Amino acid sequence: MPGGDNSVRVAVMPGDGIGREVTEATLAVLDVLVRRHGLGVAFETLEAGAFCYRDTGTAMSEETFRRAEAADAILLGAMGWPGIRYADGTEIAPQLDLRFRLGLYAGVRPIRAIPGLPTVLADPRAAGIDLVILRESTEGLFFSRDRGTVTAEAAEETLRITRGTTERLARFSFRLAEQRAAARGRRGVVTLVDKANVFRAFAFMRSIFDGVAKEFPGVESRSHYVDAMALDLVRRPWEFDVLPTENMFGDILSDLAAGLIGGMGFAPSADIGDGHAVFQPSHGTAPDIAGQGIANPTAMLLSAAMMLDWLGGRGAGGAWQEAARALEAAVDGAFAAGLRTRDVGGKDGTAAVVAEVLRMINEMP
């Protein structure tokens, strides 16, 4: 827990591919922002990921894990590379180890339309998209990682839902809905996304959510089947608020929802537990555009804003939350002023985003 404005330590894991490019861009912006807001922070860069695995034989060493664990927050680019795999054939993904080992059960993935940016939906209400997919990030189907069995005839994986984690996720959902409702001046709505019509694990999950909902009478509690949610996220996404869901469902729906607001380059995320948190964009290492200077760093900038906000809420001080708001406003301001990245049909690359966001920050009173 940060003890004051001069004692915050952030472990930075750039990772692979465009993870490194958007991390460099984000650090350039943070460097100016923290000085303007008088925040004391030390960044320590740590190597982990697919190329680290290829070069050293380990995706994330124990020493690296311990240093990350000891930091107040972890800021991560993206990890993984299609051709680099563990012996079992799966891809290198030490970010999953961070989630499991640090108990980061709440995968907070906000989806907000950037004012003025066109979305793929023709309906003008799409400008009001402002929801959060709350992806449980330590169990569900991902519990099965390293546990699945494969024979010549069949492969099996196990989906696990526990009472303790589900209760924590439910409370996190309702509290988040309360905070969002207070900030927006309307009632909060939590919509659990599940498949309780077919699987006992989801009926169990739903019964736990229903129980916790009673502790939060001010928040409306609903549920929706995941297949219907895939439909409604395209058909009427502006109607949703907080969407807690199982790990794999959340992984899939968060990419789908990012597609509604311009793509992965606009989708930030935070994996939050009771004692630690990792802030990273929802996107991956984008091998198709890596090395060209055209990755959109917005998702990571917005993830960094989530980090500043979280650190402020944990005792680092209100100035951190002010810096978070300033960073979000600078991103919005840059796009409102005409910034257009490649993923939304423009010509602006990574450096142009940094320059425009910094211009906005420097113009702030």
Ligand SMILES: NC(=O)c1ccc[n+]([C@@H]2O[C@H](COP(=O)([O-])OP(=O)(O)OC[C@H]3O[C@@H](n4cnc5c(N)ncnc54)[C@H](O)[C@@H]3O)[C@@H](O)[C@H]2O)c1
């Ligand atoms: N959190 C993570 O670290 C994370 C998340 C997803 C995928 N991955 C890994 O990344 C690698 C590539 O996976 P993928 O291609 O399926 O997903 P991806 O998210 O890297 O890319 C999907 C699409 O979105 C585009 N895109 C992603 N981020 C962008 C950005 N910031 N700006 C502009 N366009 C962007 C890519 O060009 C691509 O067309 C794989 O090894 C995968 O395992 C890592």
Ligand SMILES: CC(C)[C@H](C(=O)O)[C@@H](O)C(=O)O
């Ligand atoms: C790369 C992969 C391990 C990761 C996940 O499945 O969680 C990614 O898709 C994500 O959304 O963060």
Ligand SMILES: [Mg+2]
């Ligand atoms: Mg994903």
